[in-house]
Amino acid sequence: MSTAVVDPAQATRLRRHYRRRHLLSRTALYTAAVLAALVCAGPFGYGAITALKLNADLYDASNNPFVFNEPATLDHVVFLFTDTAFATFVWNTMWVGLLVVAITLALAVPAAYALTRLDRPWAGPMGIAIFFVYLVPPTLLFLSLSRLVVATGLQDSTWSLVLIYPTITIPVSTWLLIGFLKALPRDIEEQAMVDGYSRLGAFTRTVVPLLFPGVVAIVVFAFTLVASEFIYALAFVSPSSEKVVSTGVPTELIRGDVFFWQSLQAAGVLIAVPIALLFNLLLARFISGFTQGAVKG
Amino acid sequence: MTVAVEVRDLHKSFDRGRVHAINGVDLATGEGEYLVLLGPSGCGKTTLLRIIAGLEQPSAGEVLIGGSVVNGLPPRVRKIAMVFQSYALYPHKTVLGNIVFPLKAQRLDNGQRPDKAQRRSKAEWSAELLGISHLLDRKPRQLSGGERQRVALARALVRDPQVFLLDEPLSNLDAKLRATARDELRRFQQRVGTTTVYVTHDQAEAMGLGDRIAVMDAGTVRQLGPPAEVYDDPADTFVATFIGSPPMNLVPRDGVFVGFRPEHLLPPEYVSGARITVPFEVERIEYLSGDRHAYGSVSRLGEQTRVVARLPATVTTPLAGGQTHEFAVATRRLCFFDASSGLRTDPVAVGA
Numbered sequence: 001m002s003t004a005v006v007d008p009a010q011a012t013r014l015r016r017h018y019r020r021r022h023l024l025s026r027t028a029l030y031t032a033a034v035l036a037a038l039v040c041a042g043p044f045g046y047g048a049i050t051a052l053k054l055n056a057d058l059y060d061a062s063n064n065p066f067v068f069n070e071p072a073t074l075d076h077v078v079f080l081f082t083d084t085a086f087a088t089f090v091w092n093t094m095w096v097g098l099l100v101v102a103i104t105l106a107l108a109v110p111a112a113y114a115l116t117r118l119d120r121p122w123a124g125p126m127g128i129a130i131f132f133v134y135l136v137p138p139t140l141l142f143l144s145l146s147r148l149v150v151a152t153g154l155q156d157s158t159w160s161l162v163l164i165y166p167t168i169t170i171p172v173s174t175w176l177l178i179g180f181l182k183a184l185p186r187d188i189e190e191q192a193m194v195d196g197y198s199r200l201g202a203f204t205r206t207v208v209p210l211l212f213p214g215v216v217a218i219v220v221f222a223f224t225l226v227a228s229e230f231i232y233a234l235a236f237v238s239p240s241s242e243k244v245v246s247t248g249v250p251t252e253l254i255r256g257d258v259f260f261w262q263s264l265q266a267a268g269v270l271i272a273v274p275i276a277l278l279f280n281l282l283l284a285r286f287i288s289g290f291t292q293g294a295v296k297g
Numbered sequence: 298m299t300v301a302v303e304v305r306d307l308h309k310s311f312d313r314g315r316v317h318a319i320n321g322v323d324l325a326t327g328e329g330e331y332l333v334l335l336g337p338s339g340c341g342k343t344t345l346l347r348i349i350a351g352l353e354q355p356s357a358g359e360v361l362i363g364g365s366v367v368n369g370l371p372p373r374v375r376k377i378a379m380v381f382q383s384y385a386l387y388p389h390k391t392v393l394g395n396i397v398f399p400l401k402a403q404r405l406d407n408g409q410r411p412d413k414a415q416r417r418s419k420a421e422w423s424a425e426l427l428g429i430s431h432l433l434d435r436k437p438r439q440l441s442g443g444e445r446q447r448v449a450l451a452r453a454l455v456r457d458p459q460v461f462l463l464d465e466p467l468s469n470l471d472a473k474l475r476a477t478a479r480d481e482l483r484r485f486q487q488r489v490g491t492t493t494v495y496v497t498h499d500q501a502e503a504m505g506l507g508d509r510i511a512v513m514d515a516g517t518v519r520q521l522g523p524p525a526e527v528y529d530d531p532a533d534t535f536v537a538t539f540i541g542s543p544p545m546n547l548v549p550r551d552g553v554f555v556g557f558r559p560e561h562l563l564p565p566e567y568v569s570g571a572r573i574t575v576p577f578e579v580e581r582i583e584y585l586s587g588d589r590h591a592y593g594s595v596s597r598l599g600e601q602t603r604v605v606a607r608l609p610a611t612v613t614t615p616l617a618g619g620q621t622h623e624f625a626v627a628t629r630r631l632c633f634f635d636a637s638s639g640l641r642t643d644p645v646a647v648g649a
Contacts, residue, residue: 185383187385190352190381191385195378206387
């Protein structure tokens, strides 16, 4: 052809150029990814190393804090389980978390369904009102909620958290599920209703299975909120046996000026790693959950 | 004639009466009849179908299925089967799971639920009838558009409904598939013999499928009749211009419209019997699948008006743009409409 865009010699040169560019861009990408992973894992690595250090190693300011200068020890981890109520904190967090997740699902899924599908004229304002509840900061809300906790006689009981946490998780979850439901075609449940099912039957057999990614997102959200919430847990519960990890660990392992530094780090790592693994397992669904809700909500 | 589905003086409004989707519709289908609701988008035809199905409640009027009033009854007890425009297959179930789903909700005459073997054999019978037996283990996302449509029909079939409600089931198919699917749909209905109400905006589907066509516009039925009657004898100017491709020519004359179909405007030697001749000033000619469409204007019949003539391949008269030819229309082919109401009126003398 007389009008070739590139002659053969130039094509070879260009091919080499683009191959080099591709290589460079891959190298840069992986370098950035590894650095990011190190930054994220850094605190946990530091925590894990510190948790296993001898006091002599930790308190010598001239020692390198990131390596074992003296032999490692399990003493402080054992101390965490034998001499503190850490196991109780974990157990409390677990059952509060599971109950809050169950209450949230039981109320938010039907609420979101009703707001999106039952064509009530007040559904729009109601949805916005539910969202506004979430915008009131807990730092203000705990004052009035503490009256409620006292009125129900749940002060200094872990059950107060089972009562109070849904006030945060239900509005957010409802809002999130509204986004999911709007993305689900109505035809499918109407088809189920024509096919012989009641609205409830159509809901449980066709809507709930298709809503599964949203349900996963809510489970993860509600559980991690329970594990990390601090203000309500601190304000409503003071006996050691009733505390959850988020308040128990900092209050029981820092006694005045005495820091049980290694045990503190061990507690942090032991809590964080299982949650990180759980997140990893559900990551794909979790992200699709949040982005879908974000775009369609 | 026993009546399968009937609606009486049906009204439906949305937004607290601000939008009227349906304005007084009376319709009845015979047993085993194929009734097509045809109209432009927004004419209320899908709303009417959804009211029959029980997915919407009418603002006023009655719906009868099998002779009894079903107002206020939920869709599941109305003994209907519906195919949505989107097919609404359950994406998390296999084809088999989709087809047996209605059976799981069913009760037999003896009050028992059908057992697994009964459900399976019924589903296989229906899949066999629609030629999708080899797809039973697939998920809907692995199917083509035509296959999805058949799964939706198979699922509708297992309910043994008194009436099929089909909402534009062919509109998601490409043009070629649509023609074959239309033929299959008709043969399928003839085999099972179930009353069918079919909604479409496509006049070719309506003409090809319907025993009768209800032409709808703005929430009312403009005309109800067999395809030939709706085509040859339109009740008003809306029906005359909505049906037919190209639509009916309307020539204004002294407070009436004189209407005639493009294929009836022909060179005089092809028109026998009583006829009226008109000068036809041809502007341009299109050659479409064997026919010639001549665009131009006629005078003498009324005011000078732009019209179309459709000349079949058997008409060999040479024509050229820019020339005036003498054309003719058979007098019995003329329709007359009142100019203000659009309704049919008595013929007026149009002799030259």
